[in-house]
Amino acid sequence: EHLQSYAITVPPQSDIEYTIPSLFFYKPNLWWPNGMGKQSLYNVEISVDVKGFGESDSWSHYFGFRKIESTIDDSTGGRIFKVNGEPIFIRGGNWILSDGLLRLTKKRYMTDIKFHADMNFNMLRCWGGGLAERPDFYHFCDVYGLMVWQEFWITGDVDGRGDPISNLNGPLDHDLFLLCARDTVKLLRNHASLALWVGGNEQVPPVDINKALKNDLKLHPMFVSYQTSKNEERYLS
């Protein structure tokens, strides 16, 4: 029942954005972080056939059905995470990168990330002075149930709070920073393990960058729910 096809016409020399009518699933196997349940992944395959040519392109991704929310707890100021409605105690590890010469093989990622899962972690925090981690990193975090806190490329030491004080306004080219951030979000956004985008480490990005990131990354209204006075959950849409 999960095989749908749609007829679409694409004008010459152009590109269109298309939203596939949503697919309904009854009680899908949910993706859970390490220690909370199974990391169920579905193989989503998309292909496009062109009349008179045949299959023109295809794309696939292992996708996990899950809902990850996080809010700041007023009493402690700490961030509370929930996965599929269940609060989770975060056992997090710091992550800079796997190798200083960027020898980032799949095998290396699998070993490193399984090691953290075996140590009973359920989150890895990718530090802002390291990398926007790679799809292979996220794939194994999907597989082993390690949620990922991914920082953009701002650190307190280098951007305004270090010794000497420097780069108070972050990198020279803010448009380039935002272009890289948007492209990175498109590269990584389908991974079940991606739990949180964070502006930087120990530092808020420059106002214009922070505002743009918040705007680009705000949740679509369809996914923003609120509690009614009778403590019922309601979706905005």
Next chain:
Amino acid sequence: MAVAVGKRVLDTGWLAARSTEVALTGVQLTTTHPPAADPAPPAPWMSAAVPGTVLGTLLKNNLIPDPFYGLNNQAIVDIADAGRDYYTFWFFTTFQCAPSANQHVTLNFRGINYSAEVYLNGHEEVLPKGMFRRHTIDITDILHPDGNNQLAVLVHPPDHPGKIPPQGGQGGDHEIGKDVATQYVEGWDWMCPIRDRNTGIWDEVLISISGPVNIIDPHLVSTFHDDFKRSYLHCTLQLENKSSWIADCTLKIQVSTELEGNVCLV
């Protein structure tokens, strides 16, 4: 015979050479004077690590000691002392690809640090700066008719590699923060400085062959209702028609449950 639609990773057969030791231009390297790989690349060319960094390639050829052992990192000249040209490197490879009519081919870099010029069969393309961005080049019209293609990439280090103060410190002199690149490379309290600041083709290189229409960056989102009993999978994507005629397409999406052993249920 048409090549199959699909993606192919270019991660073997790469050569590299320091730019200051190569007198040829990118056009000459990819037309009249390509470096030979067999039986062994002639100096200053060497076998390269792609994806990887300049230091990774130098280490692969035993031209530097492994920086992770002992004080070896001290023996490797820092970019601040040697200058950016010292770590500006050519990377060269060849690949087979002869698409048929109506097929389109793109060359995709998932990460280059920090900027580069790409030459393919004598054609130049300048890639913009930035370590964390993908680059896609439509190479359909510049592929060689006989299918033998020659690719050279001149990779430049970050614009502001900085200088490591004698006392070290978090992020060295912080100059690297002027670029959109990883900052740990100037050294931190837990890390020695990386001498080439991770310059290189540091992530996957891919040849993608498609028909007239290709799929760009699908976005998958799941929503839940009735206490996670009901769920919807939403997908938005871009479709690009590179041909000069209207494309009547059939878009298919298939979701199969996870692989149990080798059983795949649809």
